Amino acid sequence: MQQANIARPGSAEPWRDPEAEPYVRILNVTKRFGATVAVDDVSLDIYRGELFALLGGSGSGKTTLLRMLAGFERPDSGRILLDGQDVADVPPYERPVNMMFQSYALFPHMTVEQNIAFGLKMDGLPRAEIRDRVAAMLELVQLKGFEKRRPHELSGGQRQRVALARSLVKQPKLLLLDEPLGALDKNLREQTQFELVTIQEKLGITFIMVTHDQEEAMTMATRLAVMNHGYLAQVGTPAEVYEYPQSRFVAEFLGTANVFEGLIKAEGPTGALIESTEFDAFFQSDTDPPKPEGARVFVAVRPEKMRIRRAEAGELSGTNRLIGTVRDIAYYGDFFMFVVDLPEGKSIRVSRPNLARLTELPITWDDRVAVEWEPFATVVLPE
Amino acid sequence: MTRRLSAGQRLVLALPFLWLSLFFLAPFLIVAKIALSEGALGIPPYAPVLRWTDEGLLTIVLNLGNLATLVSDPFYLDAYLRSLRVAAISGVLCLVIGYPMAYAIARAPQHRRNLLLMLVVLPFWTSFLLRVMAWIGLLADNGVVNNLLLAAGVVSQPIPLLYTDFALYAGIVYCYLPFMVLPLYATLSKLDPVLLEAAADLGARPWHAFLTVTLPLSLPGIIAGFMLVFIPAVGEFVIPELLGGPGAQLIGRVLWMEFFINRDWPMAAALAIVLLLLLVIPIAWFQHVQGRASR
Numbered sequence: 001m002q003q004a005n006i007a008r009p010g011s012a013e014p015w016r017d018p019e020a021e022p023y024v025r026i027l028n029v030t031k032r033f034g035a036t037v038a039v040d041d042v043s044l045d046i047y048r049g050e051l052f053a054l055l056g057g058s059g060s061g062k063t064t065l066l067r068m069l070a071g072f073e074r075p076d077s078g079r080i081l082l083d084g085q086d087v088a089d090v091p092p093y094e095r096p097v098n099m100m101f102q103s104y105a106l107f108p109h110m111t112v113e114q115n116i117a118f119g120l121k122m123d124g125l126p127r128a129e130i131r132d133r134v135a136a137m138l139e140l141v142q143l144k145g146f147e148k149r150r151p152h153e154l155s156g157g158q159r160q161r162v163a164l165a166r167s168l169v170k171q172p173k174l175l176l177l178d179e180p181l182g183a184l185d186k187n188l189r190e191q192t193q194f195e196l197v198t199i200q201e202k203l204g205i206t207f208i209m210v211t212h213d214q215e216e217a218m219t220m221a222t223r224l225a226v227m228n229h230g231y232l233a234q235v236g237t238p239a240e241v242y243e244y245p246q247s248r249f250v251a252e253f254l255g256t257a258n259v260f261e262g263l264i265k266a267e268g269p270t271g272a273l274i275e276s277t278e279f280d281a282f283f284q285s286d287t288d289p290p291k292p293e294g295a296r297v298f299v300a301v302r303p304e305k306m307r308i309r310r311a312e313a314g315e316l317s318g319t320n321r322l323i324g325t326v327r328d329i330a331y332y333g334d335f336f337m338f339v340v341d342l343p344e345g346k347s348i349r350v351s352r353p354n355l356a357r358l359t360e361l362p363i364t365w366d367d368r369v370a371v372e373w374e375p376f377a378t379v380v381l382p383e
Numbered sequence: 384m385t386r387r388l389s390a391g392q393r394l395v396l397a398l399p400f401l402w403l404s405l406f407f408l409a410p411f412l413i414v415a416k417i418a419l420s421e422g423a424l425g426i427p428p429y430a431p432v433l434r435w436t437d438e439g440l441l442t443i444v445l446n447l448g449n450l451a452t453l454v455s456d457p458f459y460l461d462a463y464l465r466s467l468r469v470a471a472i473s474g475v476l477c478l479v480i481g482y483p484m485a486y487a488i489a490r491a492p493q494h495r496r497n498l499l500l501m502l503v504v505l506p507f508w509t510s511f512l513l514r515v516m517a518w519i520g521l522l523a524d525n526g527v528v529n530n531l532l533l534a535a536g537v538v539s540q541p542i543p544l545l546y547t548d549f550a551l552y553a554g555i556v557y558c559y560l561p562f563m564v565l566p567l568y569a570t571l572s573k574l575d576p577v578l579l580e581a582a583a584d585l586g587a588r589p590w591h592a593f594l595t596v597t598l599p600l601s602l603p604g605i606i607a608g609f610m611l612v613f614i615p616a617v618g619e620f621v622i623p624e625l626l627g628g629p630g631a632q633l634i635g636r637v638l639w640m641e642f643f644i645n646r647d648w649p650m651a652a653a654l655a656i657v658l659l660l661l662l663v664i665p666i667a668w669f670q671h672v673q674g675r676a677s678r
Contacts, residue, residue, distance in 0.1 A: 072580055092583040105581035109599045118595070119585035170585070 014047040023048040029078030038064040040230035051207040053217035056227035062210045070099045098172040102179040104163035106151040113147040119170045137165040157188050177209040226250050247383040251300040258348040260299045264289045279344045281317040286375040290382035298381040303351040305377035311370040321372045418652035421446045429648050449653035466634040470616035473555040474609045477563040485567035503564050551627040563608035570604030610669045
């Protein structure tokens with residue numbers, strides 16, 4: 001989980017610039033299927049050159065939003081602007097937008113070359129130009145020598161690259177990717193993540209990607225939007241959304257979070273103090289409270305930001321400290337995950353990096369432990 | 384690669400071979416034998432191929448005269464060519480009518496597809512002969528169509544419909560259309576609609592997407608449907624006999640005539656053998672294409 005975002009040297013952050021002109025504007029878009037609202041009044045600005053990720057579970061509306069951008073669905077209300085042009089009434093075959101389908105949707109009766117050339121042929125480009133552009137694409141996705149193969153003669157990874165080449169060859173203003181890495185196995189997926197980002201930076205095409213895989217979204221995206229039940233739960237850079245979740249849903253969807261309930265005790269210059277309503281403990285944060293004193297709030301603390309040690313005799317829970325018993329220790333290789341039962345009946349997760357090699361852990365099952373964290377790790381959720 | 388088969392597996396494999404030998408190979412050999420024998424007055428109306436001479440020698444008498452007549456007499460050659468042409472035109476007509484039907488059924492909502500397919504197969508629930516007879520009632524000079532046209536004042540006297548090429552094709556297309564629709568439906572319903580979205584996404588207008596994606600991917604269904612119409616239509620007897628004009632001397636009618644009117648069994652058998660050989664070529668090609676498509 002704790003992978004850093006793939007480095008983007010010199011990448012600007014146009015979303016912080018109030019003067020910057022958004023490239024894709026989604027304005028109050030709503031889409032219903034029968035009685036269900038698939039996309040609920042979504043407004044979103046995406047800037048030129050971004051690799052934007054729509055992240056959500058199944059039924060969150062992310063794919064419907066993508067299909068509206070491609071032109072396969074029409075919004076019931078709202079507008080979609082692409083480079084200043086309203087595209088709501090533009091059919092898919094006239095949009096300067098291409099899509100890489102989750103199933104790749106390669107034409108089984110055509111060779112790799114014919115698949116990639118298809119879009120250019122439909123545009124009626126001269127033969128020589130088609131040949132050159134297809135060759136350049138094959139080089140870009142490292143598929144030289146596979147021109148005459150048919151899709152069923154390729155591996156999953158090769159098929160994925162053909163699909164990418166086919167959708168990029170027309171140099172669209174916007175490339176939509178529907179679960180681009182979903183069908184690949186884990187190792188290939190990681191490698192392909194880097195390749196996709198490299199290609200995107202090389203071509204400078206704006207990418208919008210739909211994924212249910214938070215790791216994929218975090219590592220690849222310039223910004224991401226977490227979707228839930230058709231609305232945008234939160235939009236921001238991966239780090240912003242991970243470190244400053246705005247709601248319990250986002251905190252728990254992105255990574256792991258221990259969520260507690262409490263009442264705001266005091267407002268002050270030093271951050272917020274929250275009294276737990278579940279145990280005899282306090283949570284201290286270094287940020288200002290989002291609500292007035294006495295309000296009920298949720299507090300989230302990430303497992304990797306907590307420390308765990310054996311509790312001293314008679315030690316009790318206090319401020320940013322909880323006392324409990326180790327119920328489970330899971331070995332992940334790169335870290336350990338402790339599951340600690342609190343006497344009040346709740347359990348929390350604490351992780352600890354695996355710094356040494358096969359040493360005896362100082363903490364074992366059924367040990368009485370103290371879990372502590374710094375005020376910066378206490379995230380008070382505004383919603 | 385050799386593989387030992389158990390007794391049970393041998394038995395299972397032997398059954399269809401036995402069936403085909405008994406009910407296909409044996410009759411075929413008998414017909415072939417009759418084709419190569421001489422006609423005779425008697426029962427059966429042909430001379431045996433194997434004969435004992437008075438000196439007690441076994442002789443084989445093969446008569447290639449029937450086959451020679453088939454090739455040299457333009458009457459038979461014309462009948463073959465006309466049959467192939469009628470079958471080919473019927474196949475194309477069935478394709479043109481059946482493709483939109485199959486496409487519409489494949490694109491219909493799931494819950495309605497079975498009903499539509501049942502409607503396609505519904506005519507099979509009545510006798511083939513009765514259905515062809517019904518066309519006589521429709522197309523005769525005092526039939527339903529002419530009466531309607533007369534009543535509507537479109538024509539002043541009945542137009543000849545029955546015993547024309549029109550009636551012949553109407554009958555064949557009507558009877559064989561389901562054999563075209565079903566294999567077309569099978570391939571079209573397997574076609575992934577995402578492929579059409581991909582084509583549209585890459586700039587193909589609906590008509591282009593149909594020509595470049597749907598049509599080539601439904602080719603196995605087109606070939607299967609065409610063969611299922613073409614092959615039985617070549618040897619069709621009932622429809623040309625009941626609906627076609629006197630000019631519709633198709634090979635099925637000629638064969639029937641040789642057999643029952645002229646009582647020339649060897650000639651009829653020779654006609655049947657040549658017809659079979661003519662059809663083996665497209666059938667073998669069809670098998671080849673099907674085998675390649677299923678790979």
